[in-house]
Structures are given as C-alpha cells and as structure tokens.
Amino acid sequence: MDVNKMKFLSVANKSLVFVLSMSTVFATAAQAVPRPIVPEPALRLHFASHQPKYTVKQLPSGKKMKLHFVGPLIFADGDQALLLSYESDFKLDDMSKLKKEVEEIWTYFKQDASLQGFKHAVITVREEPEGPAAKTARVKNFLFEQKDTKWSCLTDPDVGAPTPEEDECDKAADFAKDGKFEEAIAHYTKAVELNPKSISALLNRSTAYETIGEHKKALADLSALLAISPNYVVAYVNRAWSHGRHKEFAEALEDCNKALAIDPKCAAAFNNRAAVYNDLGQYDKSLDDSTKAIDLAPHLAAAYDTRGVARRHLKQFQQAIDDFNKALSLNPKLGEAYYNRAQAYKAIGDTTHATSDEAKAKELGFKKE
Structure with missing residues (x-):
C-alpha cells in the first residue's frame, strides 16, 4: 500500500x-x-x-x-x-x-x-x-x-517491532493454526516465562488448554490474567465461555454479568449470556440478549447463530433459518451454524437441506457437545 x-x-x-x-x-x-x-x-x-x-x-x-x-x-x-x-x-x-x-x-x-x-x-x-x-x-x-x-x-x-515475548506468541499462533495445540502451549509458556504478565500469552494459552480439554488449567490462566488486570473484560468473556462449555452455568452467568458491569456495551458478553440462557431453556432471555449483541456488533457471526437457536426453540423457524444464513454469510466455516440450521430444516420437514447441512457441519469438524 x-x-x-x-x-x-x-x-x-x-x-x-x-x-x-x-x-x-x-x-x-x-x-x-x-x-x-x-x-x-x-x-x-x-x-x-x-x-x-x-x-x-x-x-x-x-x-x-x-x-x-x-x-x-x-x-x-x-x-x-x-x-x-x-x-x-x-x-x-x-x-x-x-x-x-x-x-x-x-x-x-x-x-x-x-x-x-x-x-x-x-x-x-x-x-x-x-x-x-x-x-x-x-x-x-x-x-x-x-x-x-x-x-x-x-x-x-x-x-x-516484535519483542522476544511476541516472537514466542507468533510461533505459538502458527502451531495453533495447524491444530498443534501442545506445541502452541509450549511457546505460550515460554512467552509467560519471559513476561509473567503477558496478557496475550495467558489469554491464548487458556484457550489452547480449553481446546485440548485442560479445563482447570484454562481457568487458572484466565484467573491469573484477571489478577493482573481486574477489569479486563475479555478474560471474563472467555471464562464465561469456558464455564458454559462444561455446564457450569451459574459461574458462566456471573462472569457475563461482571463483564457487562464493566462494559455495558460488550456484545460478546451479551452473546455468551444468551448462549447460557439457551442451555437453560430460557429462550426469551436468550433472544433478548443475542439481539442486543447483534445491535452492538452486526459483524458477530456467533450472535446470529445464538439467536437462531433461541428462535428455533421458540418455533420461529423461518426467522431462525434467516439468522443461520446470516451467520454463515459472515463466517462460512462456522460448523455449529450448519448443524443448527439443519435442526431448523428438520423442524419444517425439509430433510434434503437438513442432511446437506449436517454433512457440512461434520466436514468442518463440528461435533455436538
């Protein structure tokens, strides 16, 4: 340029x-x-x-x-x-x-x-x-x-110009892109050794830990990050996501609420809280929160997927499909949106599209937890 x-x-x-x-x-x-x-x-x-x-x-x-x-x-x-x-x-x-x-x-x-x-x-x-x-x-x-x-x-x-710590984070990122999370964790750990207060290394290592099933280590990194920076909203958002994956819903809601207390316009916190409400069967609350997330961040594909799930359970099937379509237009590799759209198609009896979407979700590596 x-x-x-x-x-x-x-x-x-x-x-x-x-x-x-x-x-x-x-x-x-x-x-x-x-x-x-x-x-x-x-x-x-x-x-x-x-x-x-x-x-x-x-x-x-x-x-x-x-x-x-x-x-x-x-x-x-x-x-x-x-x-x-x-x-x-x-x-x-x-x-x-x-x-x-x-x-x-x-x-x-x-x-x-x-x-x-x-x-x-x-x-x-x-x-x-x-x-x-x-x-x-x-x-x-x-x-x-x-x-x-x-x-x-x-x-x-x-x-x-990159610092030695950032060089280690860059190496970790390269490994993570290839799905080599153990190697990524090793380099993030080197970055933390170089700088124990490295927010980037702690944040990304926590997600790498979560990806390979080391839930407690993931939470430990996020808690360490919050000890360094108590008002860092992303750490609360990610910790809520981590809790939600393990059905620790009370903890997930608490972290979402803390994030929103710090930043009332945090779309990610609204989206994560909406996802928890879906898991709890509180679909009206999920619809409200996911819509707020979309209003704040119209580019956030996950928020459309979350709202689509709420609308499917509320039997608003065409609106749900529209949301999944929007999510996939923003992120064509969002496997869960294909899976969730398949469930909406099934609900209206469209087995052809449902089968195609489930196959695409599987191709992208999505597995229903």
Missing part, C-alpha cells in the same frame, strides 16, 4: 466494532471472544469541536485511552483499513513518549485488525487544538500492513 493514500482517506458511515481480544488464532474456538469497543458514531476524523467527544477506555495495563473512533477506513482507490483514532496527552512532537504509547495500543489493536480480516490498520493520534480560535486537531498517522501473518509499520519502522 502506498503511504500517500493517507492523504485521501475517508471514514465509512457505519462504525465497525473493535475487538480487544488478542486471540486471533482462537476466535472461532472461543465462540464469542470479540470484545467490542463501541465509539461515539459519526465523528469526523480531522476536525474537533471545542469540547471534543470521546469514550474513555482502559487498556489491560490500566492506562486510560481517549478513544474517538474505531471503524473502517476507505482509501481513494477503494482499499480498506481498520482505523483507531485516539487523543493523546502528549504533544505530537514528543516522539519518544508518543511511540511508547502507540506501541502499547498497537499490541492489542493488531490482533483486532487480524481478526476482522484487514490487511492494513491505522492508528491516528490526535492532538486537540488549544485556544478558542483553533478549530483543527493536529494528527499523526501510523500505517500498518500485514504480509502473511506479520505486521509492520510503514510510516515508522521502529513502531511495532
């Missing part, structure tokens, strides 16, 4: 939900891992009012970020990137401090760009105008590009 494209960017009309999960590899396995940050909508990129709007979000380190916008960025030639625009307390000329701040944000943001399928990402740092006559914010753009699985900063090569 030509860095000069940055001169001709525009923001798409619809905000894209941003995932602070650092769990790119396991996004499908951890059904509702996405942790949305929903910014104030319809903000202009380069112009600020005298009292600029922003949403204060806390990074896992405890640092607070004045978030102005997260969403898709459209270049003049139609190419797209994921944009995060925030307001810094540093002057743009103070590059040493600014780079350190951007590094911390990029540690999490790069995983979200990958998860959303973007090959380019932009962090726009805003320095708000001072004085009543000033109308335009100063900005500095950091443009990132992904090749294969590696990201690099095109505008400043010093930003985003």
Whole structure:
C-alpha cells in the first residue's frame, strides 16, 4: 500500500466494532471472544469541536485511552483499513513518549485488525487544538500492513517491532493454526516465562488448554490474567465461555454479568449470556440478549447463530433459518451454524437441506457437545 493514500482517506458511515481480544488464532474456538469497543458514531476524523467527544477506555495495563473512533477506513482507490483514532496527552512532537504509547495500543489493536480480516490498520493520534480560535486537531498517522501473518509499520519502522515475548506468541499462533495445540502451549509458556504478565500469552494459552480439554488449567490462566488486570473484560468473556462449555452455568452467568458491569456495551458478553440462557431453556432471555449483541456488533457471526437457536426453540423457524444464513454469510466455516440450521430444516420437514447441512457441519469438524 502506498503511504500517500493517507492523504485521501475517508471514514465509512457505519462504525465497525473493535475487538480487544488478542486471540486471533482462537476466535472461532472461543465462540464469542470479540470484545467490542463501541465509539461515539459519526465523528469526523480531522476536525474537533471545542469540547471534543470521546469514550474513555482502559487498556489491560490500566492506562486510560481517549478513544474517538474505531471503524473502517476507505482509501481513494477503494482499499480498506481498520482505523483507531485516539487523543493523546502528549504533544505530537514528543516522539519518544508518543511511540511508547502507540506501541502499547498497537499490541492489542493488531490482533483486532487480524481478526476482522484487514490487511492494513491505522492508528491516528490526535492532538486537540488549544485556544478558542483553533478549530483543527493536529494528527499523526501510523500505517500498518500485514504480509502473511506479520505486521509492520510503514510510516515508522521502529513502531511495532516484535519483542522476544511476541516472537514466542507468533510461533505459538502458527502451531495453533495447524491444530498443534501442545506445541502452541509450549511457546505460550515460554512467552509467560519471559513476561509473567503477558496478557496475550495467558489469554491464548487458556484457550489452547480449553481446546485440548485442560479445563482447570484454562481457568487458572484466565484467573491469573484477571489478577493482573481486574477489569479486563475479555478474560471474563472467555471464562464465561469456558464455564458454559462444561455446564457450569451459574459461574458462566456471573462472569457475563461482571463483564457487562464493566462494559455495558460488550456484545460478546451479551452473546455468551444468551448462549447460557439457551442451555437453560430460557429462550426469551436468550433472544433478548443475542439481539442486543447483534445491535452492538452486526459483524458477530456467533450472535446470529445464538439467536437462531433461541428462535428455533421458540418455533420461529423461518426467522431462525434467516439468522443461520446470516451467520454463515459472515463466517462460512462456522460448523455449529450448519448443524443448527439443519435442526431448523428438520423442524419444517425439509430433510434434503437438513442432511446437506449436517454433512457440512461434520466436514468442518463440528461435533455436538
């Protein structure tokens, strides 16, 4: 991508939900891992009012970020990137401090760009105008590009260079993509040895443990993560998912509620709670929560699948099928959506489509737990 494209960017009309999960590899396995940050909508990129709007979000380190916008960025030639625009307390000329701040944000943001399928990402740092006559914010753009699985900063090569800990996480991610979770765990463990407070390593190792049936170890990693960062919503969301898989429904609901107490706009928590309500047979509650998840994160395939299950049990069969169709349009490899759509087809007597969907679910490796 030509860095000069940055001169001709525009923001798409619809905000894209941003995932602070650092769990790119396991996004499908951890059904509702996405942790949305929903910014104030319809903000202009380069112009600020005298009292600029922003949403204060806390990074896992405890640092607070004045978030102005997260969403898709459209270049003049139609190419797209994921944009995060925030307001810094540093002057743009103070590059040493600014780079350190951007590094911390990029540690999490790069995983979200990958998860959303973007090959380019932009962090726009805003320095708000001072004085009543000033109308335009100063900005500095950091443009990132992904090749294969590696990201690099095109505008400043010093930003985003991997640390030894991140190298181990990258190696682990490569093994996990191939289904080699034992090897992935070994490298995540090395990352934790290098940095015992590595949120990325602990989070992804927990999901790897859960994938191979080491439930207690998965919970231990998530609890360790929460000891480091007590308000880290993703850890509650993932722990709820882990509890739910083992029918520990009271614990799952408690973690979903904790996540929503911290972030009332967390689509993943609504989706996970809806899934628990499905398991408990409380389908009206599931329908309500999964609809809230979809309203907050229209891209979240798992939420449509969850709502489809609720609607099937409520005998809203065509609406259920519509939801499963939407889930599969967003994620064609979501095996459970094929399986669940098959059950809806069976309910209306369409055995042909039901048989086809069950075969596709099996082909994708989905097994009903």
